[in-house]
Structure formats: C-alpha cells, structure tokens
Amino acid sequence: MKRRIDPRTEQAVVRTVLWTLTALTVLILVYIIVFILRKGIPALSWEFLSKNPVDMGKAGGIFSTVVGTIALTAGAILIATPLGIGTAIYLTEYTWEGPVTRVIRFGAECLAGIPSIIFGLFGFILFVTKLGFGWSILSGSLTLAFMLLPTIIRTSEEAIKSVPPVYRTVSFSLGSTKWQTVTRVVLPSALPGIMTGVVLSVGRSIGETAAVIFTAGSALRLPTSLFSSSRTMSVHFYILAREGISMPNAYGTAAILIIAILGINILTYYLMNRFIRRYS
Amino acid sequence: MGTVGRGARNRLERNDRLVRLALLVVAFSAVSVLLIITVFIIEQGTPIMFKYGLKSFLAGSSWYPSEKVFGLWPMIVGSIYVTLGAMVLGVPFGLACAIVLTEFSSKRVRGVIKPVVELLAGIPSVVYGFMGVVILVPFIRETFGGPGLSVLAASIILGIMILPTIISISVDSLQAIPPSYREGSIALGATKWQTVKMVLLPAARSGIIASVILGMGRAIGETMAVIMIAGNAASVPGSLLAPVRTLTSNIALEMGYAAGEHRQALFATGVILFVIIMVLNTVANVTASRMKGGRRG
Numbered sequence: 105m106k107r108r109i110d111p112r113t114e115q116a117v118v119r120t121v122l123w124t125l126t127a128l129t130v131l132i133l134v135y136i137i138v139f140i141l142r143k144g145i146p147a148l149s150w151e152f153l154s155k156n157p158v159d160m161g162k163a164g165g166i167f168s169t170v171v172g173t174i175a176l177t178a179g180a181i182l183i184a185t186p187l188g189i190g191t192a193i194y195l196t197e198y199t200w201e202g203p204v205t206r207v208i209r210f211g212a213e214c215l216a217g218i219p220s221i222i223f224g225l226f227g228f229i230l231f232v233t234k235l236g237f238g239w240s241i242l243s244g245s246l247t248l249a250f251m252l253l254p255t256i257i258r259t260s261e262e263a264i265k266s267v268p269p270v271y272r273t274v275s276f277s278l279g280s281t282k283w284q285t286v287t288r289v290v291l292p293s294a295l296p297g298i299m300t301g302v303v304l305s306v307g308r309s310i311g312e313t314a315a316v317i318f319t320a321g322s323a324l325r326l327p328t329s330l331f332s333s334s335r336t337m338s339v340h341f342y343i344l345a346r347e348g349i350s351m352p353n354a355y356g357t358a359a360i361l362i363i364a365i366l367g368i369n370i371l372t373y374y375l376m377n378r379f380i381r382r383y384s
Numbered sequence: 385m386g387t388v389g390r391g392a393r394n395r396l397e398r399n400d401r402l403v404r405l406a407l408l409v410v411a412f413s414a415v416s417v418l419l420i421i422t423v424f425i426i427e428q429g430t431p432i433m434f435k436y437g438l439k440s441f442l443a444g445s446s447w448y449p450s451e452k453v454f455g456l457w458p459m460i461v462g463s464i465y466v467t468l469g470a471m472v473l474g475v476p477f478g479l480a481c482a483i484v485l486t487e488f489s490s491k492r493v494r495g496v497i498k499p500v501v502e503l504l505a506g507i508p509s510v511v512y513g514f515m516g517v518v519i520l521v522p523f524i525r526e527t528f529g530g531p532g533l534s535v536l537a538a539s540i541i542l543g544i545m546i547l548p549t550i551i552s553i554s555v556d557s558l559q560a561i562p563p564s565y566r567e568g569s570i571a572l573g574a575t576k577w578q579t580v581k582m583v584l585l586p587a588a589r590s591g592i593i594a595s596v597i598l599g600m601g602r603a604i605g606e607t608m609a610v611i612m613i614a615g616n617a618a619s620v621p622g623s624l625l626a627p628v629r630t631l632t633s634n635i636a637l638e639m640g641y642a643a644g645e646h647r648q649a650l651f652a653t654g655v656i657l658f659v660i661i662m663v664l665n666t667v668a669n670v671t672a673s674r675m676k677g678g679r680r681g
Contacts, residue, residue: 221654
C-alpha cells in the first residue's frame, strides 16, 4: 500500500510553496520598478524633458521623442476607439449570438494574439511602401490602431454588457429608438468601463517598440506633420541602450516610461473601481 | 415631449436601420484587418519560399542572406527552445499565483497581487530586455560562464513576461467554477488543497490549458526583449548558455537594411511565425470555448 501523507501536512507544504512563488513574482516586479526609478530619477530634470536630443541622444533631453510618443498614441487611439466601440455596440445591442458574432469575436481574438513584429512588417509593407506614407506618424498610428483594436473591443463589450438591462427597458418604454437608447443611456453608463480599455491601450502604445520602429521610423527631429518620421520614447530607449549611446539617458528615458505606465495603471484602477461600484 | 408625428417616427426608424448597417460594417473592421494582414504577409513571403524550395527554407541550417542562402532551421529551433524555457518557468509561477489569488488569499492580499500582475503586463518589453541586459546577462556570465547572452537569459525574461497572460486567464477560469463545487468538496471533509487538486484544477482544466497556450504565443511572438538578451547567433544553440536567434529577432534585426530577396526572406520568416501563432490561437480558442460549452451541459 502507498504510504499516505497527512492531507493537512501536505496542504501546509503546498501552501508555503505557492506563497513563495507568488511572493517572488511580486518581488520581481518591485525590483524592476525600484531599480529603474533609482537609476533613472537622478537623470531627470526639466531640461531632460524639454530639450531635444543632441548628438544622437548622447546629450540633451528627450523632448522630440515625448512629442512623437504623444502624437503616435493620440493618432492610434483616435482611429481605434470609434471602431472598437462601434464593434462592441453592434455585438451587444444590435445582434444576437450566431455565426456572425462568432466570426467577429474569433477575428478579434486572433488579432489580439498576433505578435507586434508581424504588425510592424504589415504596416511597413502596406502603409510605408505600398500607400507611400513613408516612415511617418500616420503609418505608425494606423499600425498601432490595428494592434489596439481587440483590447478596445473586448473592454467596451464587457462594459456595455454590465449596464443593467432595466435601463434599456425603461428607455424603450419611453418611446426611444435603439440608437437613442444606446447613445443616451447605455454609452454614458458604460463610459468608465470603456475608458478603462482606452487608457490601457494608451499604455500599450507608449510601451510598443517592434511595431513602431518599422512604421514610424526613428528620426530624432521634432515632427512637423502627420508625414514626419518620429521616434517614440520606447524606440529611443531601445536605441540608446542597445547601441550603448548613453546609459544615463537610457535610464532617464526608462524612468519616464515606467512613471507613465504607473500613472496609467493607477488611472485604470480608479476608473475600474468607480465602474464596479456603480453596478454592484 | 408630446406626440411624435408618424413622419418623424418613420424617420427615426429609418435612421435606426442605417445605424445598424453602419455598425455592422464597423464590426467587421477587426476581421478585415486580420484578413488584410494575412493576405499581405503571405503575398510577400511565400513566393521566395517556393522559389528556393520549402524544404531548404524550413530545414536548411545556414542563414547567409548576402549569399542567398536562406535556411530558417536555427531560428525555428531557437524559438522553440526559448518558448519551452519560458514555459518551464512561467507555468509553475503563473499557476501558483492564480491558485493563491483565487483560493488561498484574503481580499486584502488579492488587492495587492492583482494590480501587481496588471503592472507586470504593462511594463514595456524593451524594459524587460534592458533588465535582462544589465542584471541577468552579467549574472549568468559570471555564475555559469559563456557569453551570458543565451537561451537561458531569454527563457527567464520571457518566463516573467508571460506571467500576466497565464495568471489572468487561469484566474478567470478558476473563478468561473460554481461555488457549489468548492462547498461540496469541503463538506466532504477535503482540505482546501485537496479541493484545488482534485476538484478545481480538473474543472478549470480547459481554461488553464488555454492560458498556457496563449502564454506560448506571447513567448514566441516577443521580439524586442529577446533581441537584447539572446545573443542572436544564427545557429542552432548547443547548450542553455549558447546564444540563440528566434524567428522574431531574425525579422527585426535585418528588416532595417534588407532589400530584394533578403527582405522577402524576412517576410517568409513572418509567414512561418504567423502560421505558428494562428495555430496556437485557434487551439487556445477551441479549448477555451469547450470549457464554456462543457460547463453549460
């Protein structure tokens, strides 16, 4: 007969192991954040944020890359948000579950799994060369928008679904049409939930490198139009670190990235809590 | 508002039909994007594969683009190695976190761990790669020897990067188990761990498998972090400490200057990557939907 271990002893052992692994995971994150901030914050100053890079980034600040990041992100969000929310409205309010919704959901899920380098390749061929936009903010924004689409669809869909059905019933009973109900009742109630997805997408586009470097290029000049090539902070950080141009500036850029991501996560957390509190 | 005239009412309803049509078009945006990407990658990448022969492309062990020798075998093996390495690390850690989060922690602790997992997902991949370069690679070089830029370094960093995927999907599937399963098992006198091991994990099996497959997809697709720490030598690595080049790095490293057939060969690399990812996605999708179907029945 097999010797049996006392289940309570087994539980105690397993519990310790599981907790250790979890604690290690938390520690890894804390370590990364503390490490980057400790090394990076000394490099930060108003000049670092407000001056353009000099000498390939060896000296000067990161102003043009901040502008590039904001332009690219804003463009991507402006394109992806209406498409994503529209899809979510269609899926939740205008149709019933069937082959069509299954195809749409499958498409969105597959898109979510495609690696960013594939988006980069695709954006390079279609926008940069075939459509002749060149390495530009426009090409980069379009490529990023496609990448963000699945996230925005999914979070908007969940937000719209969690609006209580009785809101719609009441609206219909007052004689409103579907579209009136959607725009005046459902969307305003789902807004914080939808915003969570949008803010998460902002975070993703700030951190994205592979898709951006082949579509927006890596010019260090301040972008002047949608057709200017521009370098984002992530790309700048990558080039500084990989080519060993300037470690202090690399740490500084990384610290800005981490601070931005922290801010975005706190914002999503706040939005989500507000949303959950409203409906539970 | 008073009475709405019949004309106004009809107009509103006609508008509603137009809106429905417009939304249907918008709703197909994701599917269309997926189709366009598929068409473009395949159109750009497949001709050269057939020109030089599929076999020499996939199984050829040398990659000398300047001499028009395009063998992707080292990169295919490289991607498989680092992905398996990432699994060895990421799956136990991820599952442990998921189990602790759903079964073994108080609400307060959960309030700490959940944001941590979300933050891990938010950290840009270049930052992970950078941490690899400044901390992990020197550590491996000094402790185990070799160049430090290695299969091991890439596996460890990728293992950390796939944690959020594995944790969040596993947590979802553990939470989707009806409370009666837990209550029944505890009522029979099982300990919490026995309940997890014999009731919850089997019940959440499909979701957990899906999370692992999606984690694999993330590991195979990751580019920037891997480029920075894997060493990128285009040959089959002989050990855990040898440098390695993955399919993704192969594209990103040479895309900047490639032209002509070389560029096409990089797109062919993209085709292979794309096919692997689509297979993984589909498998994960089917497994996950089986979970939902099974629960209902």
